[in-house]
Amino acid sequence: MKQHPNVANEKVPAAGELIYGTAFRFDDTTTLVYKALSLGYRNFDLANWSKYYNEKGAGVGIRTWCEEDHEKREHRRRQIWVQTKFTPAKFHDADDEQPFDASKSIPDQIIESATSSIAHLNFDPLQQSSPSDNGRLIKYLDAILLHCPLEEAKLTLLACKVLEQLVPEVARHWGVSNIGLPLLRWVFEHEEIIIKPKVVQNRFLRSNNYDLEVRKYCSEKDITYQAFGVLKNRELLDNSVIRRISSETSFSPSSLVLGLLTLRGVSVLDATTDEQHMKDNIACQAWIFENVGTSSLRQVAEGLFG
Ligand SMILES: NC(=O)c1ccc[n+]([C@@H]2O[C@H](COP(=O)([O-])OP(=O)(O)OC[C@H]3O[C@@H](n4cnc5c(N)ncnc54)[C@H](OP(=O)(O)O)[C@@H]3O)[C@@H](O)[C@H]2O)c1
Numbered sequence: 001m002k003q004h005p006n007v008a009n010e011k012v013p014a015a016g017e018l019i020y021g022t023a024f025r026f027d028d029t030t031t032l033v034y035k036a037l038s039l040g041y042r043n044f045d046l047a048n049w050s051k052y053y054n055e056k057g058a059g060v061g062i063r064t065w066c067e068e069d070h071e072k073r074e075h076r077r078r079q080i081w082v083q084t085k086f087t088p089a090k091f092h093d094a095d096d097e098q099p100f101d102a103s104k105s106i107p108d109q110i111i112e113s114a115t116s117s118i119a120h121l122n123f124d125p126l127q128q129s130s131p132s133d134n135g136r137l138i139k140y141l142d143a144i145l146l147h148c149p150l151e152e153a154k155l156t157l158l159a160c161k162v163l164e165q166l167v168p169e170v171a172r173h174w175g176v177s178n179i180g181l182p183l184l185r186w187v188f189e190h191e192e193i194i195i196k197p198k199v200v201q202n203r204f205l206r207s208n209n210y211d212l213e214v215r216k217y218c219s220e221k222d223i224t225y226q227a228f229g230v231l232k233n234r235e236l237l238d239n240s241v242i243r244r245i246s247s248e249t250s251f252s253p254s255s256l257v258l259g260l261l262t263l264r265g266v267s268v269l270d271a272t273t274d275e276q277h278m279k280d281n282i283a284c285q286a287w288i289f290e291n292v293g294t295s296s297l298r299q300v301a302e303g304l305f306g
Contacts, residue, residue, distance in 0.1 A: 010078045010142075010172065011042065011043075011078060011079055011080060011081045011142060016262035016263070016265055016266065016267060017042070017043055017262070017267050018041060018043065018258065018262070018267070018268055018270045018281060018282070018285065019041075019043040019044065019045050019081075019083075019226060019267050019268065019269050019270065020032075020033065020036040020041040020043060020044050020045065020270060020271070021045045021228065021269040021270060021271035022044065022045060022046055022053055022054065022058050022271070023045075023047070023052050023053055023271065024052055024271075025054065025057075025271075025273070026054055026057075027054070027057065028273065029053075029054040029057030029058050029061065030054075030057040030058070030060045030061040030064075031061070032061070032273060033057070033058045033061030033062060033065075034061040034062075034064050034065055035275060035278065036061075036278060037061065037062065037065040037080070038065065039275070039278045039279060039282060040282050041270075041278070041282070042079055042080055042081060043080075043081040043083075043267070044058060044062070044080065044081065044082050044083070045083055045084075045201075045226075045269055046058050046082070046083065046084040046085070046117070047084055047085035047087050047147060048084055048085065048086065048087060048099040048113045048114075048116060048117045048120070049085070049087035049091060049092065049096075049099070049147070050096045050097040050099070051091075051092070051093060051096045053084075055084060055117055055120035055121060055123075056120045056121075056123040056125070058082075058121065059120055059121035059122055059123055059138060060123070060125065062077075062080060062082065062121070062138065063121075063122070063137050063138070066080075066137055067137075073137060074137070077137055077138060080142075081142045081143070082121065082138065082141055082142050083141065083142055083143035083144070083145060083175075083199065084114075084117045084141055084143075084144060084145070085144065085145045085146070085147040085177060086109070086110050086113045086114065086144060086145070086146055086147060086159070086163070087099075087113075087147040088147065088148065088150060089102035089109065091147070099112065099113045099116045099117070100112035100113045100116065106150070106155060106158055106159055106162070107158070107162045110159060110162045110163065110166075111162065111166070114141065114144050114166055114170050114171060115170070117141060117144070118136070118138060118139070118140070118141065118170070121138040121141075122135075122136040122137065122138055140168075140169065140170060140171060140172060141170065141171040141172070142171070142172050142173065143171055143172065143173040143174060143175055143198065143199050144163055144166060144170070144171040144173075144174050144175075145163075145174070145175040145176060145177045145199060145201060146159050146160065146163060146174075146175070146176045146177065147177050147178070148177060148178040148179075149176070149178070149179055149183055153183060153186065156183065156187065157186075157187060157190060157192065157193075160174070160176070160187050160193060160197070161192060161193065163175075163197075164193060164194065164195045167195050173197075173198035173199060174195070174197055174198065174199070175197045175198055175199025175200055175201065175223075175224075176197055176199075176200055176201075177200070177201040177202065178201075178202060178203070179200060179202065179214075180214070181213050181214050181217055184197075184200065184214060184217065185217065188217075188221060188223075196221065196223075197223060198222075198223060198224060199223065199224050199226060200214060200218050200223050200224070200225050200226065201226040201227075201228065201269070202214060202225070202226070202227065202228075203227075203228055203229045204227035204228065204229050204230045204233065204261075204266075205229065205233065206233050206235060206236075209306065210305050210306055211225075211227070212305075212306045215264070215265075215266065215306075219265055224267055225265065225266050225267065226266070226267045226268075226269060227261065227266050227267070227268055227269060228269040229269075230257060230258060230261060230268055230269070231254055231257065231258070233257075236253075236257045236304065237253040237254060237257060238253075239253075239304065241300055241303070241304070242256050242257060242260075242304075245300070249284075249287070251280060251283075251284040251287070252277075252280060254277070254281075255277070255280045255281050255283075255284035256284060256288075257304075258270055258281055258284070258285075259281065259284040259285040259287075259288045260288060260297065260300060260301040260304065260305075261301065261305060262285060262288070263288065263292060263297065263298055263301040264301050264302070264305050264306075266305075
């Protein structure tokens with residue numbers, strides 16, 4: 001199997017790190033991304049889908065933080081994981097900003113989408129434009145994901161082959177979102193896929209056994225599994241063990257659920273808008289890692305999430 005072309009000193013996806021989610025944050029995206037970076041978040045999830053995500057705003061937040069230490073701006077950029085998605089044409093409304101020409105072929109759509117994501121991330125609101133290659137701080141994406149499988153498996157495979165070809169120049173890694181195990185396995189093991197997907201991002205739902213089968217497969221294949229929708233599982237927040245640990249510590253059930261999930265090797269999408277919640281989530285994760293060797297936290301996590 002061809003190896004992932006990791007470039008020296010660049011961030012690689014770490015199983016278990018929090019990823020700051022930016023969906024539905026619209027004009028607040030810049031402030032929130034900047035705040036998250038200032039508080040210690042280093043991974044960011046976007047999509048080239050202007051209806052719900054603001055790549056330009058996220059780019060301003062990221063670049064502002066990097067430029068605070070101008071000498072080290074390139075170094076700072078390399079410490080950040082910036083992932084975005086190719087969102088298929090059917091999800092874009094006519095009055096949205098279109099990231100690609102939907103009349104073109106799927107490969108052309110994906111290449112246009114990825115190229116425009118990089119332009120968005122470097123967009124200068126004062127100039128109302130994106131500088132050319134040399135003037136860009138964000139020259140590559142850390143990962144690009146297929147937002148969801150296409151209508152037919154063979155189209156999904158085609159899309160995956162195009163994403164693969166974007167590695168490493170345009171994107172260091174590629175992945176898929178909203179995918180079930182049979183299709184994931186078929187794509188991953190397909191002989192035409194040489195550089196394997198590095199990221200799977202799925203909804204984390206009790207009714208789907210918290211996606212355990214996909215998580216196990218990802219773990220076997222060295223794919224980073226990312227979970228969204230975690231806090232929508234009310235039963236986790238109401239769990240008696242979580243409530244007990246919450247009462248014994250200063251951490252909320254939400255912080256504990258997100259933190260404990262990282263012990264199962266899951267990278268959690270965390271989309272809080274609240275500065276105190278950001279601080280608490282980071283502190284809680286640090287507390288969990290400090291105490292995991294001397295307490296039953298690992299068993300608690302396994303009992304909760306499988
Ligand atoms: N691939 C896909 O199809 C897909 C789909 C959906 C989402 N996503 C990604 O996943 C991200 C997260 O989405 P989501 O649906 O999981 O989250 P979300 O529901 O958008 O946001 C989390 C909610 O939980 C609340 N919350 C309370 N305590 C919290 C705590 N300690 N930490 C974090 N949140 C806390 C937040 O409120 P406060 O602001 O008051 O903290 C917020 O309302 C999105 O932004 C997007 O990047 C991807």
